[in-house]
Amino acid sequence: MRIAVVGAGPAGVRAVQTLVAAGHRPAWLDEAPDGGGRIYQRPPAALNRDAKMLYGFEAKRATALHDTLDAMKPRTDWRPDTFVWHIRPGVKRLQTLHRGVQAVVDYDAVLLCTGAMDRVVPVPGWTLPGVTTMGAAQIALKTQGCGIGSRVAFLGSGPLLWLVAYQYARAGADVVAVLDTTSFATKARAAFGLLRGGATFAKGLYYIGWLRAHGIRIDEGVTPVAIEGAGSGVTGLDWRDARGRAQRVDCDAVGIGWGLRPEAQLADLAGIPFRFDAIQHNWVPERDLAGRTSVEGHYLAGDGAGIGGAEVAELAGARAALALLQDAGAAVDAAEAARLDRALTAAGRFRVALERASPYPAHLAAGLPDDTILCRCEGLRVGELRAAAAEEYPAGRAPEMNRAKAFTRTGMGRCQGRVCGAAAAEILAAALGVPVDAIGRLRGQPPVKPIPIVAPPAEAVP
Amino acid sequence: MTTSCDVLIVGGGGAGCSAALHMAQRGQRVILLERGLVGSQASGVNYGGVRQQGRNPAELPIARRSHALWMRMPELVGSDVEFSVTGHLKLARNDAEEAELIAYLDTAREHGLALRMVGRNSIHRDYPWLGPKVVAGSFAPEDGSANPRLLSSSLARVARLAGAEIREHTKVTGFAHDGRLFRLTAEDGTEFSAPVLLNMAGYWGGAVAAAFGEAVPIKPLSPNMAVTEPVPFFIEPNLGVVGGNVYLRQIPRGNIIIGGGHGESDVSGGRAWARPLPEVTLEMLGLAVALVPSLVGVQVIRSWTGIDGQMPDRIPVIGPSGTMPGLFHAFGFSGHGFQLGPGVGAIMTELVLDGHTDVPLAPFRIGRWRDAA
The missing domain is CATH 3.30.9.10 (D-Amino Acid Oxidase, subunit A, domain 2)
Structure with missing residues (x-):
């Protein structure tokens, strides 16, 4: 049986481990040079930092995952630096790109562990040099040992806000402000549910406490106004505090981020149905607890199947591999499967509380001024998308997201809406006066990320 | 409950939307039925070439007619749909x-x-x-290109303003004729009737023709x-x-x-x-x-x-039905109908309302395979 696993983050590593233990030798494809996923992304060899410095509280977990990753490589068809840009569920084929060379991988069953990326809300000025996402700010620190600036403000919501601010401060950056768009009251209401999170919740409290203890300016329930700057970069950040008062801080870099969104393009191209998850406020591919989908032979695990975080991804990877093996007729450890199911169910409850404590600020996106850049790839402003909701728009009213894309080019650029899509949906839905889940989602189209045109071999051209 | 009108059009591509506009401009009560959103298939997702050069000579009179409409696009739909004469x-x-x-x-x-x-x-x-x-x-x-994502929907918008009814998400599943009127039934059970039916349904035009006893050798083309x-x-x-x-x-x-x-x-x-x-x-x-x-x-x-309909001789079916008076076809544009669409709508309107058109349509007759056999 030909099994393929896409992704070598927490979900992919545990999935492969389970498959190898059952005697399989899967094809294992990962976009990064040496696996680890975004959360445990490995630095280049030249960056001499120990795991504790790179991963903090997560060092033990990161090291364990890396050890398993390394142990599994020789027992699989390990293909690092390999980008899967298309999937054909009918003929069960992955289209891959490895250092400029195209290839295909045929499979009988595939497990997609494609991870997540930052979810953002545009802010006036967000295209200035020096503004980056929270996840990218963290990766710069983890894999390159550098920060996004020397006087850094962080703006957003969710666990990453506090973690990245903490990591930057510890690394020696001058963290000038940590601004949470979620109000203290919202978080307090979710606190009881968050207690389920145990260690995860405790770590979050620790970061916040540490930042406060070190005198770092923290403001909650903020409304971003603008990132200020000149052509050369960021010079400051303006916001209104919870009481509506104008606030400002000088800075040379801003990290922004409002949780994560699944990188689910391959699941989409595989024909797996999606649903709008109102708690996560994301479109997610439909799967059962074990990671099975309605498309035979196609399984999902990790954040690419709906945001759950790294610990959940490890559980889900192992569980989906068991589901795959079971469906292939293998005898699997039922007790282990049941244990994973219980752990995943419990983790799901904590995730609900976490999402409630840091909801996607849909109102901020919907309320953006017309002249704010929305789709940075295409240089489109918010007002250009809003206009497509009007009856008198020259091509007629765009009743849903893909039509709005077709009319305005929103989400048609290099990122294919991965960056602006979430906010664009809020803007269009608000302009149409309908709930955001009523306007659909940007459909996936190959390639899932850009691929270069290469010179064909001389004899191949007629 | 049956909605009646003068002309029913099946298919909201560039040709169908143009026909709806031209029919409405001449005072006809038109209803266009489209299975998805207008311009979702061949008309909306094609390359965007607005080209006359290289066409089958039989198509050139239609292409010339259409070219004149493309040149008047801002006047016709209120925007240029990014049509640009680049050569x-x-x-x-x-x-x-x-x-x-x-x-x-x-x-x-x-x-x-x-x-x-x-x-x-x-x-x-x-x-x-x-x-x-x-x-x-x-x-x-004189040739150039345009944005295919804008053409059908722009035509549909002005067709609506001219009085046409454009019903999107309306998939027709039943085709009948009661001796006097065409009777079409949509998936949701809604019925429509009219003395005239224009079949402009792209690849699916083959099924419409077949429903009236004149199947053609059409294949999907993507x-x-x-x-x-x-x-x-x-x-x-x-x-x-x-x-x-x-x-x-x-x-x-x-x-x-x-x-x-x-x-x-x-x-x-x-x-x-x-x-x-x-x-x-x-x-x-x-x-x-x-x-x-x-x-x-x-x-x-x-x-x-997307999905277009391809005919074996790579030219469309255009003209009156050979089996059913009141039925007119324009489908199977075989991957190069985008430029023709606006002109075809105008030509079909003349064919139906005036009984003739200046553009020679004999090469496109639906009976050509039966003639050959």
Whole structure:
């Protein structure tokens, strides 16, 4: 049986481990040079930092995952630096790109562990040099040992806000402000549910406490106004505090981020149905607890199947591999499967509380001024998308997201809406006066990320 | 409950929406029924070439008629749908292809289509970015390109303003004639009736014709398309080749749209699923590099396709039904109907309301396969 696993983050590593233990030798494809996923992304060899410095509280977990990753490589068809840009569920084929060379991988069953990326809300000025996402700010620190600036403000919501601010401060950056768009009251209401999170919740409290203890300016329930700057970069950040008062801080870099969104393009191209998850406020591919989908032979695990975080991804990877093996007729450890199911169910409850404590600020996106850049790839402003909701728009009213894309080019650029899509949906839905889940989602189209045109071999051209 | 009108149109592509507009402008009560959103398939997701050069000579009178409408597009729909007269440069990559270009000059002259040869001495001087494989070209200065995502919906908007009813998400599942009126039933049970029915349903036009006893040998066709990231503008004309295995154009924003070959589709059980094929995409990119070598290193950001209907002789079915008075067909544009769409709507309106049109339609008659057999 030909099994393929896409992704070598927490979900992919545990999935492969389970498959190898059952005697399989899967094809294992990962976009990064040496696996680890975004959360445990490995630095280049030249960056001499120990795991504790790179991963903090997560060092033990990161090291364990890396050890398993390394142990599994020789027992699989390990293909690092390999980008899967298309999937054909009918003929069960992955289209891959490895250092400029195209290839295909045929499979009988595939497990997609494609991870997540930052979810953002545009802010006036967000295209200035020096503004980056929270996840990218963290990766710069983890894999390159550098920060996004020397006087850094962080703006957003969710666990990453506090973690990245903490990591930057510890690394020696001058963290000038940590601004949470979620109000203290919202978080307090979710606190009881968050207690389920145990260690995860405790770590979050620790970061916040540490930042406060070190005198770092923290403001909650903020409304971003603008990132200020000149052509050369960021010079400051303006916001209104919870009481509506104008606030400002000088800075040379801003990290922004409002949780994560699944990188689910391959699941989409595989024909797996999606649903709008109102708690996560994301479109997610439909799967059962074990990671099975309605498309035979196609399984999902990790954040690419709906945001759950790294610990959940490890559980889900192992569980989906068991589901795959079971469906292939293998005898699997039922007790282990049941244990994973219980752990995943419990983790799901904590995730609900976490999402409630840091909801996607849909109102901020919907309320953006017309002249704010929305789709940075295409240089489109918010007002250009809003206009497509009007009856008198020259091509007629765009009743849903893909039509709005077709009319305005929103989400048609290099990122294919991965960056602006979430906010664009809020803007269009608000302009149409309908709930955001009523306007659909940007459909996936190959390639899932850009691929270069290469010179064909001389004899191949007629 | 049955909704009645003067003219029912099935299919909201460029031709159907143009017919709705022209019919409404002449006072007809029109209802257009579209299975998805207007312009969702061949008319909306094609390459965007607005080209007369290289067409089957039988199509040229329609193309000429349509060209006149394209030139009036802002007046017709209130926007230019990004129609731009860039010229169309058709390239030859060997002697045989060059001979074909030369032979077509006479055809163009007969139909009043401006066309000039760009010979071996001038092709690389005039277009220094072309690769060495290119030996000659023929240039049609009136041709150009437009944004296919805007055409059908823009026509539909003004058709509505003119009084036409455009019903989207209305999939017709029942076709009947009661001796006096056509009776169409949508998937949700809604019924429509009219004395005149225009079948402009693209690939699905074959099923409409079959429902009235005149099946045709139509197949789904999914042209494979891709677009690059924006790069500095340098390719002014719309480019094609003899044989048509690759075509490309650059829009002023900088993106280069490349087409060639065919994707995959599934039309079974009422589905309308189509996808580009990766190996076809890669092959056409290779062919594109042979034309324009500096494309190497440019990133492809998206690929797509849709569903058109292809006839064995690669020209559409246009004209009255051979079995059912009041039924008129215009479908099966075989991958090159985008330019024709606006003109076809006007021609169909004349055919129905005036009983005749100046454009010769004999080559497109639906009975041509039966005649041959």
